[in-house]
Amino acid sequence: MSDFDIADPGALPIANAMSRKPRIALALGAGAAKGLAHIGAIEALEEHGYEVVAVAGTSMGALIGGIYAMGKLDIYRDWVSTLARFDVLRLVDWSFSGGGFIKGDRIMAALRELIGEVNIEELELAYTAVATDIDREREVWLTRGPLFDAIRASIAIPTLFRPYTHEGRRLVDGALLNPLPVLPLMREDADYVVAVSVDGAAEMQKPPEKDVAAVADTGYAAKLGRLIGRVLPQGEQKIRDPGAFELMTQSMDLMQANLSRLRLAAYPPDLLIEIPRNVSTVYEFYRARELIELGRERTTQALEAWKPRLRASR
Numbered sequence: 001m002s003d004f005d006i007a008d009p010g011a012l013p014i015a016n017a018m019s020r021k022p023r024i025a026l027a028l029g030a031g032a033a034k035g036l037a038h039i040g041a042i043e044a045l046e047e048h049g050y051e052v053v054a055v056a057g058t059s060m061g062a063l064i065g066g067i068y069a070m071g072k073l074d075i076y077r078d079w080v081s082t083l084a085r086f087d088v089l090r091l092v093d094w095s096f097s098g099g100g101f102i103k104g105d106r107i108m109a110a111l112r113e114l115i116g117e118v119n120i121e122e123l124e125l126a127y128t129a130v131a132t133d134i135d136r137e138r139e140v141w142l143t144r145g146p147l148f149d150a151i152r153a154s155i156a157i158p159t160l161f162r163p164y165t166h167e168g169r170r171l172v173d174g175a176l177l178n179p180l181p182v183l184p185l186m187r188e189d190a191d192y193v194v195a196v197s198v199d200g201a202a203e204m205q206k207p208p209e210k211d212v213a214a215v216a217d218t219g220y221a222a223k224l225g226r227l228i229g230r231v232l233p234q235g236e237q238k239i240r241d242p243g244a245f246e247l248m249t250q251s252m253d254l255m256q257a258n259l260s261r262l263r264l265a266a267y268p269p270d271l272l273i274e275i276p277r278n279v280s281t282v283y284e285f286y287r288a289r290e291l292i293e294l295g296r297e298r299t300t301q302a303l304e305a306w307k308p309r310l311r312a313s314r
Contacts, residue, residue, distance in 0.1 A: 020051075025193045038196055131156070
């Protein structure tokens with residue numbers, strides 16, 4: 001692992017679109033459960049004939065991008081699509097020390113068991129996970145070493161997940177400084193840079209359907225389910241005061257969306273695909289099917305409206 005070192009991307013040759021698929025370098029933004037939309041976005045890009053040759057991700061974007069680079073995205077998609085609310089809770093290892101409410105060991109162990117482990121250098125695609133060195137106050141690009149170590153560092157949302165210590169550094173969520181990592185892709189040999197942001201403008205949302213299959217009606221599971229419903233409120237129509245956790249995540253979403261806009265102004269991709277930032281809350285992984293389909297729909301719409309131009313240099 002090392003700090004980023006920008007290489008001169010040089011001139012990119014104009015691709016012959018008739019002889020091969022257009023190559024894209026793909027930036028996947030942070031967004032917790034909203035980041036499941038990245039799965040649908042990737043599938044739509046492939047269905048439209050694009051070849052992803054490089055991926056850079058922050059937080060959930062680093063997770064989805066890393067699993068995709070392993071060639072295991074279908075396995076993860078099928079698994080996450082089966083999760084109910086109670087299943088999500090079981091993956092949480094609560095902690096009240098170490099700088100975060102969640103250790104993160106349990107979810108990483110589950111993913112390693114499901115997907116396996118690999119070093120980033122062994123991936124067929126160029127891959128970068130973005131994290132933040134909280135003590136040195138700088139962005140870090142993770143481009144080698146165990147993949148899930150890089151992912152664990154990139155997803156360490158401050159106060160929610162414990163920071164991840166690696167090579168003497170305390171690393172936290174890359175979204176703190178770079179929620180949509182387009183810049184790492186500027187050095188890649190690709191025809192286009194495509195970015196998928198889950199920090200798009202908020203839209204009116206229908207309340208999600210209740211997850212009736214998540215817990216049984218009686219017994220301990222029912223009591224736990226009601227507790228989860230209080231801790232993680234869903235689709236309430238009446239006006240109410242937000243809880244501390246909800247207010248914190250809404251504030252972070254707002255700051256992240258504004259930081260994304262600043263980053264995009266400095267390093268604009270060839271195509272920006274935006275998912276509304278209020279499509280889900282941090283923890284709603286049990287809505288995977290809906291969020292994946294939303295990513296597919298928004299990406300298809302963006303591609304159909306896009307008029308790409310190959311260019312000799314970036």
